[in-house]
Amino acid sequence: MYLRIQPTSEIPIYTQLIYQIKKGIIKKELMPGESLPSVRSLASDIGINLHTVNKAYKLLVEEGVLVQQKKGFMVNPSVNLMMKEDQFKAFREKLEELIIDARIFNVSDEVLMDLKTEIMKILKESDEDDVV
Amino acid sequence: MYLRIQPTSEIPIYTQLIYQIKKGIIKKELMPGESLPSVRSLASDIGINLHTVNKAYKLLVEEGVLVQQKKGFMVNPSVNLMMKEDQFKAFREKLEELIIDARIFNVSDEVLMDLKTEIMKILKESDEDDVV
Amino acid sequence: MYLRIQPTSEIPIYTQLIYQIKKGIIKKELMPGESLPSVRSLASDIGINLHTVNKAYKLLVEEGVLVQQKKGFMVNPSVNLMMKEDQFKAFREKLEELIIDARIFNVSDEVLMDLKTEIMKILKESDEDDVV
Amino acid sequence: MYLRIQPTSEIPIYTQLIYQIKKGIIKKELMPGESLPSVRSLASDIGINLHTVNKAYKLLVEEGVLVQQKKGFMVNPSVNLMMKEDQFKAFREKLEELIIDARIFNVSDEVLMDLKTEIMKILKESDEDDVV
DNA sequence: GTGGTCTAGACCACC
């Protein structure tokens, strides 16, 4: 799995990392039960501090996306994750902001659909990619 | 227009304010060309810091939603706002994160649609409200 | 409130801090809704690193003992806290270990009771202390 | 004697092993003077590392629960074990933490008693089991 | 002035 981190982005590095990992899971580059690289090795691989990686991993455990073993972290083997209440509230909030901005800045439904399909394509499983 | 600010929310107050104002515009409680309350009065009205209101107004000017006059701020009289490049990139990023989380946490299309219609209802024009 | 940290103890500093704060709440030296010292000031007061204090505060928020505001942390104003499932399991585990050790090392019921009353005394409210 | 080790538990394996052995002694599945399985065989039996078993045995010797013979370990034939000072301090500390958490999280005396009787039942001698 | 983020580097516990 390739992780692309933009150090200059406004989005905190640990947040970028969280979504990169989630993406990997959706794309089935990371399977349930699969181990993640160690905090230290991933940190040195992508050139960031180990604490930053650790924070991302811990938050993903908190969300239930990863589980921590005695040695290292792995993708939660259980398939059916659910948002916690607070998380869902934040999700709703984010969606509301998105809709508001779409309305204020006159983003057409067409553009929205294009965006969605573009994103869906990125999240497509790698295997499907080959088939296509 | 009523502005509801939650000081305890994890969302920065200036961000809340920005979206409250955008909401007001969508609901036509604030019309193009209409003046906004002065920084001072709004700050004291909703009991927040003057700098916070100022920051929200400035950012809205930056986005083109408001325009600054010699004295105070008003809603941009021009109707067709468009996102700038950076803004659109952030918008896309936010959408991607939402979709990723929806996929990871198995948010059903049903729930998503419910959320959307719920949000749309909130953004309905006050006039329509009367009709109903 | 006085916080006594033993840097040489086997118990991690942040854990000691957590229990010191809980003690303060039980003794009513910290009341529901009361603000805690800032991460930085507490850290410098007791001569430890700010990240260590921050970790303790965050974990207490996680447990529901503290809540985080825009600015600083405060004791959860709500009175009825409950353990989460995992926490209760750990609690039970700890109790089991304690009972096992008491049995193995022939700790008499008398000694146990003495310990309990001694601990209870420490946790007594300061006000009662004066009365007595 | 059956040893149940949970490799995924957050409790270190050597600690789990220590308490499993103590449990065996309390339940009289392991009698004073009885030999324990060799480090090697136990390690392979329960599928854990050799060093982990060794560490558990060594610590139990340290506590006086086991004694080391020329060849292998056996349960201390002496019946009246006592805690050393440090151990007792740790015991007291653990009890204090338990009491604090019970108070903070409003664990009722009822629940506490239920927990205790539940644990006592687990520690009942196997013979008594038969009687019942 | 508050916490948030990030870095660099050290020592320790567990397996």
Place this chain on the structure above:
DNA sequence: GTGGTCTAGACCACA
């Protein structure tokens, strides 16, 4: 070799 703990110190966002 894995994560856990702790320290020191820097820059930033928010109010």
